[in-house]
Amino acid sequence: MEVDQNVAQALLTQGATLVLLDVPRGTDIGIDIKSWNVGQNFKGIKMIPPGIHFVHYSAVNEFGELAPRVGFFHDFQKGEFLVKRWDNKEEDFSSEPVPEETVQRLRDNIKELDRYLGPYPYEISKPWAKLTNGITASLVTRCSPLCGYVRSALELEHCSDASRPRGRESKSKRKRSSRLTEEDKEEELLPDLKPRPGTELRLTEMPDKHYPDDATPSEITRHSLDTSYVLDTTLKKLREPVEIIGEMQLTFVCFLAGQSLDAFEQWKKLVSLICGADNAIPQYRSIYMEFLQALEVELSYVPEEVLCDIVASNNFVYHSLCKLFGNIESNSEVDGRLKSYAKRLQGRLTAKFLWDFSNLLEEADDEAPVVVTLA
Numbered sequence: 510m511e512v513d514q515n516v517a518q519a520l521l522t523q524g525a526t527l528v529l530l531d532v533p534r535g536t537d538i539g540i541d542i543k544s545w546n547v548g549q550n551f552k553g554i555k556m557i558p559p560g561i562h563f564v565h566y567s568a569v570n571e572f573g574e575l576a577p578r579v580g581f582f583h584d585f586q587k588g589e590f591l592v593k594r595w596d597n598k599e600e601d602f603s604s605e606p607v608p609e610e611t612v613q614r615l616r617d618n619i620k621e622l623d624r625y626l627g628p629y630p631y632e633i634s635k636p637w638a639k640l641t642n643g644i645t646a647s648l649v650t651r652c653s654p655l656c657g658y659v660r661s662a663l664e665l666e667h668c669s670d671a672s673r674p675r676g677r678e679s680k681s682k683r684k685r686s687s688r689l690t691e692e693d694k695e696e697e698l699l700p701d702l703k704p705r706p707g708t709e710l711r712l713t714e715m716p717d718k719h720y721p722d723d724a725t726p727s728e729i730t731r732h733s734l735d736t737s738y739v740l741d742t743t744l745k746k747l748r749e750p751v752e753i754i755g756e757m758q759l760t761f762v763c764f765l766a767g768q769s770l771d772a773f774e775q776w777k778k779l780v781s782l783i784c785g786a787d788n789a790i791p792q793y794r795s796i797y798m799e800f801l802q803a804l805e806v807e808l809s810y811v812p813e814e815v816l817c818d819i820v821a822s823n824n825f826v827y828h829s830l831c832k833l834f835g836n837i838e839s840n841s842e843v844d845g846r847l848k849s850y851a852k853r854l855q856g857r858l859t860a861k862f863l864w865d866f867s868n869l870l871e872e873a874d875d876e877a878p879v880v881v882t883l884a
Contacts, residue, residue: 516631524556525585526626527564528615530607531595537567537575541637542766542810543630552625558634559587561644563766568600576600577662580767582649582759590616639806641762643755643799647748652759655707661768663708710763712775713756715782716742736785743782744793753779754799761807777825780804784829791842798847801854804830808858827864835869 532538534549541562546569565580579601583591592612596603615622653659719739720732732738744750757779763772783800790797808826815826837843837851855866 520556520558520629520631523587524558524629525587525589525591526553526555526619527557527585528553528590528592528622528626529595529602530592531597532566533569533595533597535569535573536595537569537578539565539766540629541633542640543633545627550625551627552622553627554629555623555626556631557585557629559585559589560638561585561641561646561649562637563762565766566602577660578768579661580659580763581657582644582653582659584646584649640810641758643751643758643803644762645755648752648755648759652711652756654709654711658708659710659763659767659769659772660708661770663705663771710760710769710772710775712760712772713743713746713753715739715778735787736782737787737789740782740786740789740793744796750793750796751799753783754796754803757783757800758803758807761810765810780826781829784833787836787840790836790840790847791844794844794847797837798850801850805854805857808862827862830858830864831866831869834866838869 538547561584563582567575567578592607593602594607720729760772760776763769858864
């Protein structure tokens with residue numbers, strides 16, 4: 510893509526520079542949604558637009574095999590000059606800062622260094638901005654691992670079964686309850702491991718209980734069908750409710766560019782949570798508008814295998830959107846602008862993915878619980 514001369518000149522003077530020293534030939538280095546296998550002369554990236562970016566890389570062994578991806582967020586300032594050095598022993602960038610005299614020497618020799626720097630791929634600048642417009646520097650600080658690096662393969666350590674991360678009940682509870690399923694039996698064979706402290710993403714936790722402590726049986730049923738209580742509880746943990754959109758974008762980037770499955774699981778939870786609410790839609794109308802806009806952008810990047818198998822009812826994005834669109838359509842308190850936007854989005858998704866949103870209210874009725882009256 511040819512860059513406008515005025516834009517190129519602005520990036521030359523205001524763009525940031527990322528210098529990467531001693532990177533082995535063949536290493537996979539990337540920024541945002543672009544990556545390259547670098548040659549022996551590669552020394553970094555220049556003309557980086559100011560703002561938040563995600564730098565990622567994979568070491569390569571003697572057989573040309575790539576190691577699991579590692580990445581980090583950085584809020585590049587105008588004209589920033591950031592230097593990192595590769596540690597061959599660790600097969601990673603050194604955690605030790607590059608000495609200031611080395612940085613200054615590189616700055617002084619920028620004209621000589623320039624020919625070894627690849628320009629930021631300007632064609633991804635606008636798509637990246639759309640993909641990350643809700644991610645702020647404070648959000649990056651809150652969500653990034655304490656170690657500063659997002660790893661697709663987490664560093665694990667042994668732990669007790671009680672402290673092992675899980676989304677389901679513990680082994681001991683399952684043993685005391687019903688028969689073990691095949692999945693339970695397989696899980697019991699797994700070693701008790703947890704992420705090494707400081708290496709995991711620090712994401713918003715959602716309440717385990719989907720209803721208030723004083724809920725009646727009928728209210729518990731209602732809360733099981735409408736995630737508004739969980740959404741409201743989750744949003745109150747954030748400094749601003751709109752942070753949930755930023756976290757959704759951040760986890761998506763960590764999955765898309767950082768290949769983190771943990772981030773993908775959180776992204777799915779957030780999508781399901783927001784789509785499953787009904788009563789909360791009018792109260793958080795602006796959140797829902799931003800959610801639909803952000804999700805549409807993300808869906809253009811989702812790997813095809815995540816979006817397939819609609820016939821087998823395995824496409825959670827499609828089914829989540831069916832529920833949300835049905836709730837928006839049937840909720841009389843939702844304003845016309847949001848309803849109109851949702852309708853237009855349905856049309857665009859149908860045209861792109863052949864998703865059928867024609868019977869939303871009928872499907873919602875089919876999923877309604879059967880109420881049994883006891884004599």
